[in-house]
Amino acid sequence: MRAQPSNRISEKGLRVWRLYGIMQTALLLLVAIGAGVLAYLFEGPWWIYAIAVAVVVLFSYLFIYLFPKVRWMRWRYEVRESEIELQHGLFIVKRTLIPMVRVQHVDTAQGPILRKYNLAEITISTAATNHSIPALVTEEADELRGRISVLARVAEDDV
Numbered sequence: 001m002r003a004q005p006s007n008r009i010s011e012k013g014l015r016v017w018r019l020y021g022i023m024q025t026a027l028l029l030l031v032a033i034g035a036g037v038l039a040y041l042f043e044g045p046w047w048i049y050a051i052a053v054a055v056v057v058l059f060s061y062l063f064i065y066l067f068p069k070v071r072w073m074r075w076r077y078e079v080r081e082s083e084i085e086l087q088h089g090l091f092i093v094k095r096t097l098i099p100m101v102r103v104q105h106v107d108t109a110q111g112p113i114l115r116k117y118n119l120a121e122i123t124i125s126t127a128a129t130n131h132s133i134p135a136l137v138t139e140e141a142d143e144l145r146g147r148i149s150v151l152a153r154v155a156e157d158d159v
Contacts, residue, residue: 002085004076004087005076005077005078005085005086005087006076006078007076007077007078007079008072008075008076009072009075009077009133009134009135009136010119010135010136010137010140011072012117012118012119012135012137013072013075013119013134013135014068014069014072015117016113016114016117016119016135017067017068017071017072017135018064018065018068019113020063020068020113021060021063021064021065021067021068022064024059024063025056025059025060025063025064028055028056028059029056032052032053032055032056035048035052036048036049036052067090070090071088071090074087074088074089074090074093075087075088075134075135076088077133079144079147079148079151081100081151081154081155082099082100082155083097083098083099083100084097084098084100084103084124084131084148085097085098086098086131086133096131098124098126098131099155100148100151100152100154100155101152101155101158102126102127102128103124103125103126103148103151103152103155104125104126104127104152105125105149106122106123106124106125106145106148106149106152107122107123107125107145108120108121108122108123108141108142108145109121109123110138114135118137118138119135119136119137119138119141120136120137120138120141120142121133121134121135121136121141122136122141122144122145122148124148
């Protein structure tokens with residue numbers, strides 16, 4: 001089997017994914033508070049409160065600390081002259097090879113949170129699917145988009 005792709009996404013991506021985890025946990029906390037209020041109003045059993053607290057604590061640990069860290073450690077990519085290799089996954093590590101001759105176009109996207117951290121996401125479109133590389137520094141994403149575009153054009157000319 002080949003060696004892992006050599007390039008990693010920006011470490012700022014870890015902060016962004018943790019921020020997303022905080023937002024998801026806040027929503028879950030609101031739901032847990034709502035369940036607690038309903039249990040209080042209808043004189044529900046005390047263990048509902050314990051379950052709600054346990055779920056929120058477990059969810060916050062998983063989605064704020066553990067999952068973003070593992071996701072960041074596993075995300076790798078490499079752009080070669082004839083192909084793009086991606087490796088990602090949380091529990092199951094998936095490795096994908098995208099031949100340059102199949103690349104139709106390359107986009108960059110940047111939402112408000114990514115913009116705050118000067119990050120962007122690249123989407124590589126082929127006839128069958130879209131593949132993305134998240135959390136790249138904006139300048140690196142722009143350079144990579146241009147490089148892939150040139151390599152895809154050269155690969156197309158060679159066919």
